[in-house]
Amino acid sequence: MSKHSKKAKAFLKDAGYSEWHDATFWAVREKRDNMSHGLPEWEQLREKASQIKLHTLSHLDQYLEQFASQAEKNGTIVHWAADAAEFNQIVFEILSSHGVKKIVKSKSMLTEECGMNPYLESKGIEVVETDLGERIIQLLGQAPSHIVMPAVHLTPDQVGELFEREGISDEIGNHDPTYLTYRARLSLRNEFLTAGAGMTGANFGIAATGDIVVCTNEGNADMSTSCPKLHIAALGLEKVIPDYDSLAVFQRLLCRSATGQPTTSYTSHFRKARPGAEPMHIILVDNGRSQWIGNQQHWKTLKCIRCGSCMNTCPVYRRSGGYSYSYFIPGPVGVNLGMLRDPRAHSGNVSACTLCKSCQCVCPVKIDLGEQIYQWRQQLPEWGTEPASKRMLCKGMSTVFNHPLLYKTATGVLPKKPFHSLKLDKDE
């Protein structure tokens, strides 16, 4: 059994919960279908988005330079981080040079990838997540189970009890989601007002203008950047796109694919710090990406815009949950990104795929995710991580199939007479 299959089996033991999990994510898939089926040009948009990403990734050096020089012209300070350690160090240096003791963050999977929160905490800096889902799992000490809906695996009761323990809600036993959201809002207001810096990720970096674009539903990116005087934005190299025309294509696809909404409630564009604030910092993070672009078989995985729709449609993800995967990004794209990151550590995820290819039919940038997983399976012997039992089984099967006589003997003992031994009317 693969690592994933063991965890999946444990997940499925609770039939009621796993059924709820499957239904919850299927409902998101259906919302996405309703949205995509409402746009006549949907398939053209996907093709266009894919082409833009292929073009940008294959000219990334130029677009990165353009992005950085435009951002600097706008008065932003641009940093380049080769890996997670350098990224964390840069963030810490910016914060300590401004005497910041507390930072508020809007959602960023990149900081999760780099392990930024524990690093800053070890240096005595308080980190407060402000996306509600992220805040909930931060208080629980959990990792996200989904990249867009990080706390969707929790029930209102679990959240209600957490808020009672943390003193966030004061009506004990009131687990009404509206009430809980209201209490979270009050608690976060205070964090925004007392933080020394705000950090955001970025959905897109616009090369032509040096802007970054952040899409949220809660407005927390805006609060994180408009209360504190210091804004740090972190983005992976692959987030840069050429211009606003490109953005228009992705904007039509991203939220429809992710949550089945026509757009996020807030699409925030940041070009430079507001008057009176400190200059804005942008950190461009490589952390493996420049190597992955050179991977002939798998570089197209970098087209991903992190909408999460491949997770929602994946019949295996829905029935095994985010924590059944060893990489911090689960589901089809997570299987692929994990293999790019460290194939030895994450080979146990490649079994989590029936090759149904639903993921590549929903993917707004048309990554051939299932086909990529098929390719990774072929490569496991390079790292010696292919399952020994499967290797033996396949060897046995191929011996039989390569020897028609052996095959005839083997199929001859079955209850039904095999087709090849039947007399067909034409033979007579």
Next chain:
Amino acid sequence: MKIGLFVPCYVDALFPQVGVASYNLLRYLGVDVEYPKGQTCCGQPMANGGFESQAAPLAQKMEELFQGFDYVVAPSVSCTAFIRHHYPSLLDHECKMAGKCMDIVEFLHDIVKPTAPLGSFPHRVSIHNSCHGVRELGLSSPSEEHIPQFNKIRDLLQLKEGIEIYEPERKDECCGFGGLFCVEESAVSTRMGLDKVRRHAATGAEFITGADCSCLMHQSAIARKNGIQIEFKHVAEILAAGL
């Protein structure tokens, strides 16, 4: 036009009646069909499991076996999809099989194009839209994509008088077979299969029908184990019934 019938290993061994139905159906429709001897497996199970190199000699064998035929027709969407999409990279020379191998549903629908009624089948059937049929061969429009709706299996079944055709809720969600997936990820595979069979049964159908015996095999084992009363027939069996 000479047609070679490919009866994949597991159909040959476990569902010989599907091979017979395919052969009879093609003959009934006036197709010049032959079954070349010496067939075993296309290599898909090993390749999907991660051992594609073991499929290469089988691809070579298939290429030779079906050399003289204009089309190769198989009652199995996943084997056909494997041949079409993966054989070219397995052979070190030009691959003819990939271009001429068709699943029986697409061959009938796109090439033979029968229009006259094919007898009657007065039963309620639920179509199982197999993943590789939908998303690799285009037997029906994938539910994910915003393209005009079509279903070649439904089109063919409508040639049977008295038939009532249904599709389950989540009409093309995977049944969880997935070749060696069902061994390696048995818990998820079983759960997917049960969910699928229940949705088919909820249509009120007497039969689940599809173009891939492997999906039907997986679901029929699960139906039996869980006491769900529903029967399974390959599309070719229904089309050939009573001819």
